[in-house]
Amino acid sequence: MTSPLPLPTTLPAAEAEALSDLYRRGTPDNTLRAWERDLAYIAAWKMAAFDAPLDWPESEAVALRFILDHSLDLTSATGPARLAAEALMDAGLRRSLACPAPSTLDRRIASWRAFHRMKNLPSPFEAPLIRQARGRARRAAARPRQRKSENPITREVLEAMLASCDHSHRGLRDRAALMLGWASGGRRRSEIVALNRDDLDSRDFEGKGLIRIRLLTTKTTGPDQAPRLPLKGRAARAVMAWVQLARIDSGPVFRPVSLADRVLKRRLTPDGLREIVRHRLELAGYPPGFASPHGLRAGFLTQAALDGAPLPAAMQLSLHRSVSQAQSYYADVEIEDNPATDLLG
Structure with a gap:
């Protein structure tokens, strides 16, 4: 990863670097690349939505807003959620105003939870209200399974x-x-x-x-x-x-x-x-x-x-x-x- 991993700030510099190296060596390259993209997306969304950088641990209010903002089709919407989405599109981090696939949101939340674990901090996504909201959002945005390949190569x-x-x-x-x-x-x-x-x-x-x-x-x-x-x-x-x-x-x-x-x-x-x-x-x-x-x-x-x-x-x-x-x-x-x-x- 080109960006630093979100490790505990309380660690001495040498130990933080050693732990960062351990994560890189012990994590598949695809996962590292996904973490890098998700960290960039999450940080940009927080700045666009709240005009503030990420907090560690993040608040439940921010976690809930993230779920709500990404559980709607914003094509004909107005308000803060659309403005944040447009900012992400301008930055090349979001493709459209359509509601993201549930699997995409699940992956970004999983990455955000992983970043909290790296910092040895509790994740707001473990709170009962947040977990319930995520379950409702997943069902509301459910769509037919999309194949990764249009046709199989038989x-x-x-x-x-x-x-x-x-x-x-x-x-x-x-x-x-x-x-x-x-x-x-x-x-x-x-x-x-x-x-x-x-x-x-x-x-x-x-x-x-x-x-x-x-x-x-x-x-x-x-x-x-x-x-x-x-x-x-x-x-x-x-x-x-x-x-x-x-x-x-x-x-x-x-x-x-x-x-x-x-x-x-x-x-x-x-x-x-x-x-x-x-x-x-x-x-x-x-x-x-x-x-x-x-x-x-x-x-x-x-x-x-x-x-x-x-x-x-x-x-x-x-x-x-x-x-x-x-x-x-x-x-x-x-x-x-x-x-x-x-x-x-």
């Missing part, structure tokens, strides 16, 4: 994307990244680009056509629980072909490729992987916005459902903790085949 879509990959460095890299991301359980883009060469165990590749992928950090696990997932057949061969051609003996597995088709040393970014997915979908003939990188994850689970793979088996690879969340992909596929739909004949 096997048919993936095969069309892979057919666009030639034998250049760029083509081999894209083929390896897409196949690994899909076949290893639908990996998130942050997990794919975070892989290093020593995360690929290829000792069984020659004999069994198998490599094992170590995921040091995922959304649900840390380095102490790092899963090792199998990658077989075509996907394993694609990854090893890329590694060997690009002569990757150490460091990042997936890297940018220059216009001259030269493999660079730095790590591919999550946005770089997004561009790979967009480009390959376009070359495969799909319309703009057809799917996002999350389509690899959605596509793996959707294809598992289509092929009749048991949900627990798919979850072993996808690493979903929530059965209901993973089940949603199965439900979308299976509901038309449910015998109860034929009761009337």
Whole structure:
């Protein structure tokens, strides 16, 4: 994080710096980035709404106002809540006057609570009135679940994307990244680009056509629980072909490729992987916005459902903790085949 973490002001400078470093090393990069964005948003909102900086601990009145301001569609509203929202939009911190999604508000509140814990202070969001107001606001703003990808990248879509990959460095890299991301359980883009060469165990590749992928950090696990997932057949061969051609003996597995088709040393970014997915979908003939990188994850689970793979088996690879969340992909596929739909004949 570029901004300082909100740690206790009573700590000596050396201990505060050591604790800050511990938080950075012990917290996933995605969480740190979310904290940074949320801290900037919350501080800007407090200044716009109250003309005052954040207090530690924050008052219940401010916490309640935050919930109320973010539980309304302000498009046709007037008054302080709209003025604060417009100030946030001018600062590039808010997109519109529409009511934010409940999940967005939940995340910002969770971050604010985390900042209080960092300072070893009680959070106003634990107060019964505030908790009740948040529950009411969540129900009032409830909306249909929005998919992270417009469409899943099923096997048919993936095969069309892979057919666009030639034998250049760029083509081999894209083929390896897409196949690994899909076949290893639908990996998130942050997990794919975070892989290093020593995360690929290829000792069984020659004999069994198998490599094992170590995921040091995922959304649900840390380095102490790092899963090792199998990658077989075509996907394993694609990854090893890329590694060997690009002569990757150490460091990042997936890297940018220059216009001259030269493999660079730095790590591919999550946005770089997004561009790979967009480009390959376009070359495969799909319309703009057809799917996002999350389509690899959605596509793996959707294809598992289509092929009749048991949900627990798919979850072993996808690493979903929530059965209901993973089940949603199965439900979308299976509901038309449910015998109860034929009761009337």
